[in-house]
Amino acid sequence: MNIINFTEANCKNCYKCVRSCPVKAIMVKNEQAEIVTERCIGCGICLQTCPQNAKNIKSDLKEIQKWIQEGKKVVASIAPSFPAAFQLEQEEQIVTALKKLGFQRVEETAIGAELVSRVYKRLYDHSSWEHVITTSCPTINYLIERYHPSLVKYMAPVVSPMIAHGKLLKKRFGKETKIVFIGPCISKKFEILHFQHDDVIDGMITFDELHYWLKESRFCLRELPVSSFDSIQCNEARWYPLAGGVAYSVLKGKEDRRTVIKVDGIENCIDLFESLKKGQISNSWIEINACSGGCINGPGIQLSPWGKCIRREKVIEYIHKKRSLNTFDKDILDSVREKQLFKVFMERPIQAKIPTEEQIKEILQNIGKYKKEDELNCGGCGYNTCREKAIAVFQGMAEKYMCLPYMRSRGETLSNFIIQNTPNAIIVLDQDLNIVEFNPSAEKLFGYKDSEVLKKPIQMIMQNSGFEKVQRDKKLIYRGNHCLEDYEIAVWETVLYIKEQAMYLGIFSDITQEMKDKESIRKMRENTLNMTQEVIDKQMRVAQKIASLLGETTAETKVTLNQLKRLVQSQEGEL
Template sequence: MSVINFKEANCRNCYKCIRYCPVKAIKVNNEQAEIVDYMCIACGRCLNVCPQNAKTVRSDIEKVKAFIKKGDKVVFTIAPSYPALVGSGRAFKFLNALKSLGAEMIIETSVGAMFISKEYERYYNDLKYDNLITTSCPSINYLIEKYYPDLINCLVPVVSPMIAVGRVVKKVYGNEIKVVFIGPCLAKKVEMNDFSCEDAIDAVLTFEEIIEWLDGDGINIDSREEFTDCVDTMMPFKLYPIEGKTIDCMDVDLNLRKVVSVSSIDNVKDLLNDIRSGNLHGYWIEANACDGGCINGPAFGRSNSGVVKRKEEVINYSNTKANFINDISNMIDCSVDFTRKFINLSDKWKMPSENEIKNILSKIGKFTKEDELNCGACGYDTCREKAIAVFNGMAEPYMCLPYMRGRAETLSNIIISSTPNAIIAVNNEYEIQDMNRAFEKMFLVNSTMVKNENLSLIFDISDFKDVIENKKSIFNKKVSFKNYGIIALESIYYLEEYKIAIGIFTDITKMEKQKEAFSKVKRENYQLAQQVIDRQMKVAQEIASLLGETTAETKVILTRMKDMLLNQGDDE
């Protein structure tokens, strides 16, 4: 499982994480950002800038709770930057709150800083090393191992204070002890499993996680008593999290080397490029991924104070007279190996040919050098850099926002301009904002001449007034525009967000005329049918009358004949 990544549901294709990632270790797949572990340096910058708060960080809270529930002895080692989190005046109460979670012992990680400072001194004084870079910051170590492997020899082969404390605790108290580091750094979650660092630390909690745990258990820091039974050390090791204070922890001749402190990955990359170019020699370099040092770590949690105030809190705490210094002689006397190895972790991208780059760029309408805007909206500094990322499967071709916007606008314009329906947009003051060609043709106007003019110059606007004032749309209302000889179906929609009313008119004049012509034919056919019926009825009546007369005459004649025959028989 990755230590840090993004929630799939919340990614919104803003590419802000890519823009801020100093090593472009973020892959976009099916419009979803993913952190590529083997490229990531765990600086946490991408997660802190995500506008959707789409970050996921592996939490060790349940793991530590399981240690305590099982009955394991748990040691908390807390980064000396914690006064910047809770304030120097609450620091001892905060330690008490931590103890109440079930820790057997609390050791300030400044103890580890004391151990590795002694190791640093040996390398500082050995002039067979040209430039040397401190190795307390795991993100800087990963940056060099993955992207500057040729400079691995500049890394001082010594563990970080966190690993140093873990090794000492397990050496003194036994390997069954569970050591849990608490600090503001996400990279520590990765470092605990590093090659040559394994088994020193059993879990890592960020300041964010520890506050979450305290809040979840209903532990109020301010209600606790002050706790001074913390294993720690003295000045200047307590100032280790502040940028530039590493050298103060070392007893060395400052004239032997050029000493500098560099913070933020961008500045460190510039420095590494200078070393690679052969421009720097004889330097001792304190390198920090976070601007200002560890007091500005990515997992610091909620804090209303900036770097300057945090620095002040750490300094104030380090000068507190009530600060109790435990006897750590049993730790100092133990024999522990603080060395570590750094290895080449680079995985170079495949470099596409010039034709392959041009082919990728052509897919997003970039055919010439002038088409390459290099705007950085996709997260990459240049269009070519993004094309190389596409070639390596790290990006998608259509991440180019100017291209997608232009394409969307072009398609929209094509649809709107080619539709036979007349479309017009007016603002709340009934001023014409835009119209399509069909509207110009239907109402005999020129858009450039009437833009920003009142719609009443063209036709009656009572329907638009009704829609804008009542925020109620009209659908398929039949309207006759007598001045233009037009009958149309009118639909008017109000867009509240933009304060715009959109009118759509479908010309049904021809249809209405056809309907009228058909209606006229129906009326004429009806009249003809009625005339035929009337004539037929008249004829029928005349025939009936004639038939009635002849029938009566026949009856008289036959009656007479019958009487004659009867009478004749009787006479004979």
């Protein structure tokens, strides 16, 4: 199941997500970006950088609301970075808000961090471990397991504070209780999926999702009364969401036995991993966090009203307020044994075929890169180098024609080829009707070389053209016949005004022969009609003569027959 998904209609092939992804877990297929789950480390950087809002995250919000509506017992575990996420008069107004939404209990995830700190302290003192890497950040855990598997042996074998708190809550309130984690992290959604069969955390929403829920419910946080957390008071573990906060919580300045290293930001983490693999660091305890500045700058806290520096101060302010109120309940924490917090991390290297040099060379040549100088390494495709992109093409993660310089060059070449070879005359004018483009067909039609007419007014070529009509009548397009008597030709002209470039484009088709053919056909038709009329007239005259002769003959015949009749009748009387 994908936690982060793409909306195809919004994906515009900008490759910004590919460029920002630190592990290149985004595949482009059929010009659409798609996250490859096996490669993803859940950092959420692509969510923050996508300019088209083409990505969305899987949400448990509807399911959580359903549990509440059904009357199930739902407990919230809220991350200690919450003061950085909301505008509150008093921090514990968030407890009131969550209970108004339907949560029966609200506890701080920092309680789970107290449990985890116990294991970290023991590992710090464990002499057999050359290095200890904290494992509270799921994104870093995935980064090591998949991309730096040789360092898995240094990962502290302990669950995250979220899972630790979930185990404690399930133990206290029963497995039928629904535990919901609320925090600033996207990769926690991935982590919950991996613990799905352990029935620890039932659902998770980010602070941003909670913002939407509160807005939908029309709650004004600053106007709500204050309610206390239902949890046992936690101790120094509220420092966990700040860069360096884990070391502060666990070691409290006792950093004499090991080199304590605090690293945040994925690029810095990767740089540290390379140093570890090269043996440049020894006997270290490493606090590591994917988000620069710590969890207070996670991808699920983007709707925070505070700037990054202010977020840190808000959390510190809350820690100092609560410090004097700590009534740490050791017995409840002791109910969760250390072995219940144990977690095995495994080497899960990405299995990807590496192309040969010949295969890389062939891919590069397909996009016009025949020599080293052709490899611009501009990063437009999202990859740092052309070679890296070629490898991604071979592995099916990228498409050949994602190369923007190549596609631009190809487009320009294709456009130029069409303009140079079209049988239509093409003339382009600037805003003042001066010629800026005059293709070979235009040279042939009008009898001028482009060097003779460039930067000259169109009136040098023709008068009363469509260009002038479009300019005068403020039209965007004009079509019509134009007889150019000076050239003894007729043309069909189409003139467009291209507003974005403030230029006029004219396309002229020579229709002289067509017009001549039409005139010839017209004359032939006229002659045919004339000849037809003459034949009709002659036929009428013949008919009239025939009728006249027939009339005379008929009359004479009548007289003769009448005379014959009378003669016969007289002879019959005598008899």
